[in-house]
Amino acid sequence: MxxxxxxxxxxxxxxxxxxxxxxxxxxxxxxxxxxxxxxxxxxxxxxxxxxxxxxxxxxxxxxxxxxxxxxxxxxxxxxxxxxxxxxxxxxxxxxxxxxxxxxxxxxxxxxxxxxxxxxxxxxxxxxxxxxxxxxxxxxxxxxxxxxxxxxxxxxxxxxxxxxxxxxxxxxxxxxxxxxxxxxxxxxxxxxxxxxxxxxxxxxxxxxxxxxxxxxxxxxxxxxxxSDRGMVNRYRIAIEAFHHVGNSLFGKFSEEAFHIRRVLQLDIPVRYLMLAKLRATENQDREGIKVLNRLVIMHYADPSLSNWMKYALYKTAFPFTIKMYLDFKKLWRKT
CATH class of the missing domain: 3.90.550.10 (Spore Coat Polysaccharide Biosynthesis Protein SpsA; Chain A)
Structure with a gap:
């Protein structure tokens, strides 16, 4: 056996x-x-x-x-x-x-x-x-x-x-x-x-x-x-996992809420900002549209924290994101 x-x-x-x-x-x-x-x-x-x-x-x-x-x-x-x-x-x-x-x-x-x-x-x-x-x-x-x-x-x-x-x-x-x-x-x-x-x-x-x-x-x-790019990777993580949770427990259930909560921890806003930078550098307009939709979904549950993270993503210009990443690399070296 x-x-x-x-x-x-x-x-x-x-x-x-x-x-x-x-x-x-x-x-x-x-x-x-x-x-x-x-x-x-x-x-x-x-x-x-x-x-x-x-x-x-x-x-x-x-x-x-x-x-x-x-x-x-x-x-x-x-x-x-x-x-x-x-x-x-x-x-x-x-x-x-x-x-x-x-x-x-x-x-x-x-x-x-x-x-x-x-x-x-x-x-x-x-x-x-x-x-x-x-x-x-x-x-x-x-x-x-x-x-x-x-x-x-x-x-x-x-x-x-x-x-x-x-x-x-x-x-x-x-x-x-x-x-x-x-x-x-x-x-x-x-x-x-x-x-x-x-x-x-x-x-x-x-x-x-x-x-x-x-x-x-x-x-x-x-x-x-990630073989089809960063934006598609986040689509799998956010949209697809939301679909599983919402289908099994209902979108407004506590179970589905906690699934969405931990996904926000798995994919913090800095990851999404980096994806925004890469899509902009590659002139991937369709990718940016998909990413914007995913970010709205990611932070849809009403809370001050979610509002602030969405606002940070939305207002961050690609050059400011790049400056932040360059500074972070420099700080790590020192």
Whole structure:
């Protein structure tokens, strides 16, 4: 019987996936499988994986000759899993020693979802800082999100969108819970299919065990959602995640409000001002229009803080933004 399926969707990550597999395969024991779904890579991903398959028979590799998109590839690799629980894992992250055993021990309690922490790193995997998904929460905590008071505490305590399952490698979930989720087709074009599946089960009484332990290093500066530019990246983060939250809980619900709140923390106004500068420098008028619409959406909830941030974005001229960035670089050097 397979207890845990480590599921890795990938596309053209041949230069990263070898290190990822090397970090987790030596930890794999009886009752654990590793599945790599290659969404049509044209690099050396297949060769990198096949080398590891010779030593680790529990590693399986599936290559499809088309790009299904991240949402559909995630659903497909989970559908291949035979484990009671699935741990979706990014093809460029590094699993820390002992992580698999800790998860195997944790899932004996049979809750629906387990959330681990990670250390944020740069592209070279030099550690930068811890990145906890909750505020002022130390040690393990259990929440039944079907119970109103516990759901309020969970949503109010969220520090980043990772509390709402935005980070691929963060949650470990029961496969039957995933399979039971009924989601609209529109979620499969958001890049947030994991959040869609798991958040859709909140009303059913989803039990979430926050482990409070760091089990992996996350590679930064390698955001595959940025391949079509910064403005489109923020469209995915803001517009698409709003769509998931508003569809599941209602636009004026407290749950959707807290999803919007943490997105503002994930994407501060200085990021949006930088995007405005870049779009202006590239004479991307359409990009500026899209960005302006996203900023209105981002700060739509009425508050003095939101009004001030929107006003700062709106009134900042590109040359003043550039002066600020140049000064910041100079200050860092000194």
């Amino acid at each position: 397979i207890q845990l399926s480590i599921c890795i969707p990938t596309y053209n990550f041949g230069k990263f996936i070898g290190l990822t597999l090397d970090s987790l395969l030596p930890q794999v024991c009886s009752g654990v499988e590793v599945i790599v779904l290659d969404g049509g890579s044209i690099d050396d991903t297949a060769d990198v994986v096949s080398i590891r398959q010779r030593e680790y028979p529990m590693l399986t590799y599936h290559h499809q000759n088309f790009r299904g998109g991240i949402d559909r590839d995630i659903e497909k690799v989970v559908s291949m899993a035979q484990g009671q629980y699935c741990w979706l894992f990014s093809a460029d992250d590094i699993m820390l020693p002992g992580a698999v055993n800790k998860i195997l021990e944790a899932i004996k309690s049979n809750y629906d979802v387990y959330i681990c922490e990670h250390v944020l790193c740069n592209l070279k995997m030099d550690p930068i800082r811890k990145h906890p998904p909750f505020n002022k929460m130390s040690g393990s905590r259990l929440f039944n999100l079907g119970e109103a008071s516990q759901r309020k505490e969970y949503f109010r305590s969220a520090r980043t969108s990772e509390a709402f399952f935005s980070f691929l490698s963060g949650p470990i979930f029961k496969k039957t819970i995933w399979d039971s989720a009924s989601i609209p087709e529109s979620f499969r074009d958001t890049c947030w299919i994991v959040a869609g599946h798991l958040l859709s089960m909140v009303s059913k009484g989803l039990t979430v065990n926050y482990l409070g332990e760091t089990l992996l290093h996350k590679r930064g500066e390698n955001d595959s959602f």
